[in-house]
Amino acid sequence: xxxxQLFAIFCGTxxxxxxxxxxxxxxxxxxxxxxxxxxxxxxxxxxxFTVLSTAGPAITVGAVGAFVMLLLxxxxxxxxxxxxxxxxxxxxxxxxxxxxxxxxxARKAIEAxxxxxxxxAAMVSIFTTFGILISIIGEAxxxxxxxxxxxxxxxxxxxxxxxxxEAAGRGDESSSAAQFGSVPLFAGTFMITLIAMxxxxxxxLLSAIYMAEFAPEKVxxxxxxxxEVLAGIPTVVYGFFAAITVAPIIVAxxxxxxxxxxxxxxxxxxxxxxxxxxxFISSLSDDVISSxxxxxxxxxxxxxxxxxxxxxxVVVPAAMPGIISASLLAVSRALGETMIxxxxxxxxxxxxxxxFEDMTTVTVRIVSALTGDLEFGSAETLSAFAxxxxxxxxxxxxxxxxxxxxxxFREKYRINNL
Amino acid sequence: MNQSFDEIxxxxxSRHRKxxxxxxxxxxxxxxxxxxLVLFFADMLVKGLPAFQQAQVQVEVxxxxxxxxxPLAALSEEMRPxxxxxxxxxxxxxxxxxxDLQGTTRTEWVLADSSVDQYLKGHxxxxxxxxxxxxxxxxxxxxxxxxxxxxxxxxxxxxxxxFAGIASAAFGTVMTLLVTLAVAFPIGVMTxxxxxxxxxxxRFTRLIEININNLAAIPSILFGLLGLAIFxxxxxxxxxxxxxxGLTLALMTLPVIIISTRSALRSVPDAIRHAAFGVGCSRWQxxxxxxxxxxFPGIMTGSIIGLAQAMGETAPLIIVGMVAFIPDITGSxxxxxxxxxxxxxxxxxxxxxxxxxxxxxxILVLLAVLIFMNATAVVLRKKxxxxx
Numbered sequence: 001x002x003x004x005q006l007f008a009i010f011c012g013t014x015x016x017x018x019x020x021x022x023x024x025x026x027x028x029x030x031x032x033x034x035x036x037x038x039x040x041x042x043x044x045x046x047x048x049f050t051v052l053s054t055a056g057p058a059i060t061v062g063a064v065g066a067f068v069m070l071l072l073x074x075x076x077x078x079x080x081x082x083x084x085x086x087x088x089x090x091x092x093x094x095x096x097x098x099x100x101x102x103x104x105x106a107r108k109a110i111e112a113x114x115x116x117x118x119x120x121a122a123m124v125s126i127f128t129t130f131g132i133l134i135s136i137i138g139e140a141x142x143x144x145x146x147x148x149x150x151x152x153x154x155x156x157x158x159x160x161x162x163x164x165x166e167a168a169g170r171g172d173e174s175s176s177a178a179q180f181g182s183v184p185l186f187a188g189t190f191m192i193t194l195i196a197m198x199x200x201x202x203x204x205l206l207s208a209i210y211m212a213e214f215a216p217e218k219v220x221x222x223x224x225x226x227x228e229v230l231a232g233i234p235t236v237v238y239g240f241f242a243a244i245t246v247a248p249i250i251v252a253x254x255x256x257x258x259x260x261x262x263x264x265x266x267x268x269x270x271x272x273x274x275x276x277x278x279x280f281i282s283s284l285s286d287d288v289i290s291s292x293x294x295x296x297x298x299x300x301x302x303x304x305x306x307x308x309x310x311x312x313x314v315v316v317p318a319a320m321p322g323i324i325s326a327s328l329l330a331v332s333r334a335l336g337e338t339m340i341x342x343x344x345x346x347x348x349x350x351x352x353x354x355x356f357e358d359m360t361t362v363t364v365r366i367v368s369a370l371t372g373d374l375e376f377g378s379a380e381t382l383s384a385f386a387x388x389x390x391x392x393x394x395x396x397x398x399x400x401x402x403x404x405x406x407x408x409f410r411e412k413y414r415i416n417n418l
Numbered sequence: 419m420n421q422s423f424d425e426i427x428x429x430x431x432s433r434h435r436k437x438x439x440x441x442x443x444x445x446x447x448x449x450x451x452x453x454x455l456v457l458f459f460a461d462m463l464v465k466g467l468p469a470f471q472q473a474q475v476q477v478e479v480x481x482x483x484x485x486x487x488x489p490l491a492a493l494s495e496e497m498r499p500x501x502x503x504x505x506x507x508x509x510x511x512x513x514x515x516x517x518d519l520q521g522t523t524r525t526e527w528v529l530a531d532s533s534v535d536q537y538l539k540g541h542x543x544x545x546x547x548x549x550x551x552x553x554x555x556x557x558x559x560x561x562x563x564x565x566x567x568x569x570x571x572x573x574x575x576x577x578x579x580x581f582a583g584i585a586s587a588a589f590g591t592v593m594t595l596l597v598t599l600a601v602a603f604p605i606g607v608m609t610x611x612x613x614x615x616x617x618x619x620x621r622f623t624r625l626i627e628i629n630i631n632n633l634a635a636i637p638s639i640l641f642g643l644l645g646l647a648i649f650x651x652x653x654x655x656x657x658x659x660x661x662x663x664g665l666t667l668a669l670m671t672l673p674v675i676i677i678s679t680r681s682a683l684r685s686v687p688d689a690i691r692h693a694a695f696g697v698g699c700s701r702w703q704x705x706x707x708x709x710x711x712x713x714f715p716g717i718m719t720g721s722i723i724g725l726a727q728a729m730g731e732t733a734p735l736i737i738v739g740m741v742a743f744i745p746d747i748t749g750s751x752x753x754x755x756x757x758x759x760x761x762x763x764x765x766x767x768x769x770x771x772x773x774x775x776x777x778x779x780x781i782l783v784l785l786a787v788l789i790f791m792n793a794t795a796v797v798l799r800k801k802x803x804x805x806x
Contacts, residue, residue: 070653107700114702115616121608122617125630125676128669132640135647206447214441215448223448225796230455232792234730236759237462237781240766244774245461275454282451306433308440329635336637338733339759343766363639363733370646370737388643392636399635403628 003078010082014058014089018051021093025050028100041106049106052113053096058089136392139385146379147180152386155181158349158365160380180383182390184349188359192270192341193334195355199274200334201327204281211282212289213311224283231279239343242272247344254356261356264346270355273340277330284329288322288406289315293413318413325405332398336391338363362387462781469779472567472580473535474527475500475556479509481519486510499549500556502529504581529569530562532579532772538564541771570779574745575761579772582765584780586744590660590755591729594740597664597751598671598728603721605668606675613676614683615705634673641670642737650738658739658754666738667728674727678720682713715802722795726788732759758784 026047033039039046062085065076100106144152159179207227211220247268254261261267292315300310316323346358347368369384477497479485485492489506505528513519530538534553537543545553556562574586609630617623645666649655655662686709694704710717735741735757741764742754756764758780765777 107703111700111702115612118608118612118616121605122612122626124605125609125633125672126626128633128644128672129629131648131669132636132644135644135651136640139647203447203450206444207451210441210444210448214444223452226455227448227451230451232726232730232788233458234732234759234784234788236730236732236763236766237785240762240777240781241458241461243766244465275451275458278451278454306437308437309433311440332635332637336639338637338639339763342733342736343763363637366639366643367733367736370642371739371741385643385647388640392640395635395637396632399632403631 006078006082010062010086013086014055017086017089017093018055021050021054021096022047024093024097025100028097029106032100032102037102039102040104045106045110046100046104049109050093050096050100052110053099054089054093056113057092058085061085061088132392136385136389139382140389142377143379143382143386146382147178152180152182154183155179156183156351157181158184160369160383178379180379180386182362182387184351185360185362185365185387186390187351188266188345188349189335189361189363191266191353191355191359192273192345192361193331195267195270196273196277196334197327197331199271200277200281200330203274204278204326204330205285205323207278207282208285208289209311209316211286213307213315224286227279227282230276231283233276235276235337235339236343238272238276239269239339239341242268242340242344246272250356259356262346262358264344264358266345266355266357266359269340269344272344273334273337276337276340277333280330280333281326284326285319285323288319288326288409291413292318319409321405321409321412325402325409328398328402328405332395332402335398336363336395338367342367362391366391462778462785465774466778466780466782468539469570469775469782470567471539471564472569473530473538473562474565475530475534475553476525476527476561477501478523479526479528480523481509481513481521483520486513486520496552499545500530500534500553500562502531502578502580504576504578505529527565529580532770534562535564535580536772538562539775543771570776574747575743575756575764576745579768579770579776582773582776584758584761584783586747587756587758587761587780588783589747589749590740590744591757593660593749593751593755594663594667594735594757595725595729597660598667599721599725601665601668602671602675602724602728606672606721606724607679607717609672610676610679610683611705611710614680615709616701630673630676633669634677638670638731639733639737641666642734644669645734645738656752656754658742658756659750659752660755661751662738663735663740663755663757666734667731670731670734671724671728674724675717675721678723679713679717682716682720683709685716686712712804715798719795719799722791722798726791726795729757729791730759730784730788732757732763735760736763758787 026043029039029041029043029046033043041049062081065081065085069076157179158181207223211223215223243264247263247265250265250267250271251261251263254265296314296318297310300314301307305313341361341364345364346360347364348358348360349365350357350359352359366384366387369380372380475497477493477500480492482491486509489509490498492506492509493501533543533545534549537545537550537553538557543550553562569581570583572585573581573583576582609626613623613626617626645662649662649665650657655665690708690712691704694708699707739754740756741760742756743764744754744756748755762777762780762784765773765780768777
């Protein structure tokens with residue numbers, strides 16, 4: 001509470017100082033100008049410059065102090081830190097007013113500061129990527145110090161239960177050691193992704209072909225946003241839909257054919273995920289197919305092809321890199337999808353090829369490892385970061401291939417609007 | 419190769435048939451996607467609309483001395499299992515707050531137990547046969563009926579289905595999104611302005627661009643891992659709070675805002691820039707006074723779409739602990755809170771039948787808000803879009 005009040009006082013004082021700076025700077029500049037000297041900038045710009053010279057250094061000092069405390073563990077009392085930065089603010093105010101002179105380029109100075117700030121904002125996205133990398137790799141390394149990397153990649157049993165006992169200090173009581181073999185998780189992930197793709201790629205691609213080649217303009221303008229709605233529905237809603245509505249239907253249908261299906265089978269999340277992904281494929285494929293040059297279509301028609309032959313033998317092959325790119329993006333989306341599988345797929349790691357059995361995925365294990373009551377340093381919690389690392393690497397490479405594919409397509413047909 | 423004219427003509431019919439088949443198939447695919455959408459919305463409406471109604475029963479409440487000790491005593495034996503326990507618990511509090519009640523008997527409409535609610539809605543219920551006949555009798559006399567469910571919109575989470583509402587989650591959503599907007603909007607717009615208007619075309623700029631495109635495609639759950647390890651673990655931001663949830667979502671929304679702002683800036687014709695330079699503007703003056711105002715509707719559209727996306731996001735928030743059980747509305751940015759999608763997730767895990775209805779009701783509210791936001795974005799774009 002003390003810190004909060006101090007901080008509020010600091011902000012208030014800084015604001016007042018800034019106001020004072022603005023008016024002092026502006027009035028000095030106006031006076032100089034009124035005296036008949038021509039200046040390099042407007043009085044307002046001098047005012048803004050004094051504000052920057054007051055607040056900028058003060059905030060920098062405060063931020064550096066806070067970072068020193070956090071990163072290096074240095075212990076600077078908050079009061080001294082804030083008082084120090086206020087002193088800096090006063091010094092900055094003086095310096096700013098001193099600099100209000102006819103031959104000083106206040107506008108250029110502001111320009112430089114703005115450019116610096118904008119570049120700083122652009123760095124945030126770089127920091128985000130580094131943040132993800134560092135947080136995942138750091139914890140993943142801790143995990144691999146406890147568990148062997150080879151077992152993680154090739155092991156077929158995922159049984160972190162024993163590590164829970166170890167974390168609780170009862171490690172000796174468990175007869176079996178914790179096992180972190182991720183193969184069943186990846187098998188489950190790929191099974192569900194495969195089902196999703198079997199739904200999404202045919203439906204999405206055919207929809208794109210219809211919209212690009214056959215549909216009248218009216219249908220096109222309606223159908224495109226309607227399809228986008230599918231992508232806009234929150235995944236938690238899809239998860240509920242899959243678990244409550246689709247899964248029982250699948251079980252009933254499977255029972256009709258004499259197959260014994262689990263209620264958390266892989267089909268339900270797979271199909272629903274496929275529905276969700278349709279617009280990702282159809283939208284990009286539609287753009288790609290529409291941008292195949294008209295001369296190719298006309299050439300094909302001139303040779304006497306029917307419309308479907310033209311699409312199958314000319315348009316789709318030409319658009320293939322874009323379609324593959326869209327599909328890869330969709331795969332990466334499906335691999336990382338979390339809520340649908342958390343709600344509708346099973347929790348039990350299960351290495352099977354039967355989509356009617358329950359199986360679990362990488363993302364489900366990440367969520368369940370991090371929502372339990374385990375201490376942060378336990379192997380099960382850290383395993384989430386190891387899984388996250390694999391997920392990151394796979395999706396990143398899929399995205400890269402996809403970007404390269406679409407660029408190749410763009411260069412081949414010299415299209416700039418993709 | 420060496421087919422005669424007649425042979426080719428003979429094939430023509432089947433080739434045209436094939437062509438028509440592709441057309442019908444592709445049309446069918448689009449229809450299938452539309453059918454999914456219709457089925458989905460129909461299912462949600464059927465499941466969720468009953469949540470906006472809740473059973474109430476008219477009972478005689480006896481505010482006796484005994485009732486202030488044992489709330490059950492306020493009701494006749496027959497009514498006890500039918501009335502919500504949440505209502506009964508409040509009786510002593512209300513008697514304390516309002517001493518006039520003491521010793522009076524009043525006829526009141528009170529919230530019924532969720533099993534009565536389910537029975538009246540014709541769902542499976544765990545009411546006994548006696549109780550069912552009581553409810554039937556009450557209903558025929560007009561003393562038990564379904565009324566508009568205000569509790570659902572004014573109360574927070576509860577373990578009793580009839581007392582569970584979305585208010586605390588809605589409040590948490592608003593606060594989380596405020597943090598998201600406050601962080602992502604300025605940084606996103608500034609990044610886009612830098613990349614479009616200021617940045618030299620060098621390797622570093624291209625690196626930032628590639629990086630942003632990659633961030634847009636990274637699974638959202640990994641942002642949750644970042645939030646957990648960096649914001650909570652390193653900076654010590656309170657777990658489950660709107661601040662940490664908002665920051666995590668802000669990093670996720672950032673690429674969306676950057677990409678849409680860039681395309682909005684790119685659609686501003688260069689003539690405007692040249693004119694601004696021509697009258698002596700500096701680069702920043704040109705951007706601030708001429709380019710940004712023109713591009714503003716486009717920027718707003720992109721930001722609203724990004725926010726809508728953040729609003730529906732659940733996975734990263736689960737990782738940073740925003741699935742807490744929050745019965746009361748909290749107005750603090752640093753205390754535990756929950757958001758609508760997380761509330762839906764929690765309710766979806768409740769075993770009671772009545773909660774399926776609550777979940778679907780929450781989903782309907784969430785979808786309505788999302789549709790409203792996206793529609794606003796589209797209207798904004800349509801209204802202010804300028805073609806040059």
